[in-house]
Amino acid sequence: MTDFERYYQRIRRQQKRDSLIWSLVLVVLYLAAANMSEFSLVTIWQSLPHFFDYIREIIPVLHLPLLFADGKTEGSLAYWGYRLNIQLPLIWETLQLALASTLIAVVIAGVLAFFAADNTQTPASLRIGIRAFVAFLRTMPELAWAVMFVMAFGIGAIPGFLALALHTIGSLTKLFYESIESASDKPVRGLAACGASKLQRMRFAFWPQVKPTFLSYSFMRLEVNFRSSTILGLVGAGGIGQELMTNIKLDRFDQVSMTLLLILIVVSLLDTVSGRLRRRVVEE
Template identity: 40%
Template sequence: MSHAITRLPDEQLAPMIARYAAAVRERRRHSLIAAAVVAVCIVLAGWMGEVRPSVLIAHSGRLTDYFSAIVPTLRWDSLGADLAEWYWNLDGWLKLLLDTLLIAYLGTLLGGIGAFLLCFLASANLVRNPFIRLSARRFLEFCRTVPELVFALLFVVAFGLGAMPGVLALAIHTMGSLGKLFAEVVENIDMKPVEGATAAGASWPQTVRFAVVPQVASNFASYGLLRFEINVREASIMGFVGAGGIGQDLVEAIRKFYYSDVSAILLLIIATVMIIDLVTEQVRHRLLGLEGRR
């Protein structure tokens, strides 16, 4: 069966085409203005930051020279001996790497507990008192605004060198970051179970326990695992300020120009982070998949 194509009269079609063309020109003009603003901002940022492309190009070879220097010489006929010489301190580095993982784990655990306790107080749909809600939000903002290395330096001064300053620094920053993410998850829950629990006479803690937590548990676990991935990388550089972990040996090797040690430690860190990322990614996908099938 053939269908006839209806064509509007020219006197009706012409104004519509004109309006469409005007809308396209307006959108194009807005895009050009936005691009010009971004370009101006980039130029101003480069000028204020004293970014000099000529210097960057002139000295870019130093970076490649450094990476060439840290790559060890491996010969096929003596590969075993060369690898043994390259990883001469493998046992010690693995122990420090384990310390780094434990620092990240404890920092994530303590920070996650704090974020879990505070996120409900920072949620607008659960707390109507603006003083409590805003106080919780400002505290979480403070925790995530100050960099981990700054907290680590303060705790190193207070408690001395070791793993504890790194754990505390990661815990505080993790609490601020996860607290914001957790609060956003809570604010997007279905409020019908909350209203039902409140109508049944449940207290506020009971409402949170039985009406809110079951809805957000899988997302909380997913964000917690994601934060653990980030904290493993952050814990690797905590040793730069004496806060424990393998970063302390890494910065010492960099300062003393132990080139082969630098590459050996970097490869250990990269391999560990890759393995953790792959494992936690699979776990997070399973958690989100279970949430989607509910």
């Protein structure tokens, strides 16, 4: 056996040993976490029939011959969607909530990100302060913000808007300033040598490099905020989530499925549209 083969075998044995050790560590951590959280695959397996029982409950009873009958005929589509006049405006409100909170958060996060990045010559005290502030904003879950604002402002869209906007500012600022820090500094040095101001360097050196990333993150966050705004409605923060919670509490199983169907349709459309816009912008 040559020296190279002995070296290769030694490295292979070391890799196998390290893999085994880390696998055992992960198994121990998993078992400890499962024990602390009372997680049990056996319990999940035993409870699955109840889950499928609920799924069967919310599936509407539709009769093919009566499918297109009027809203008074049980088994028709119109009978299933008798609350659409309430649900469609709530879906629209949820979409507006996500869009408004995302737009204002993108603007604020974009400004904060340029001051929080290491390579924009921002004073250390200001940079650290901004990073600490946005870390606090994203540490608090949207649901916690929503509960606090519902207690302060009452049930409605304002708590949902504020909760989404604050958490989005915290999340996007971090993503944005990391994108700025990964940008090439050659254009910055070139403009600085020509006597460009700090604002001009940000506009003409940093912005063209980070624009596709900024827009990609913004579109992604819009999708996330629509889903989150649906959940926030469960605690009274406006939108279709309140309708969903009401139907669940009142055991209106057919309306639970209708509400979920509307949410699924809008999320799918939003994913498709934002994905195409994101690709078009990034490819420019």
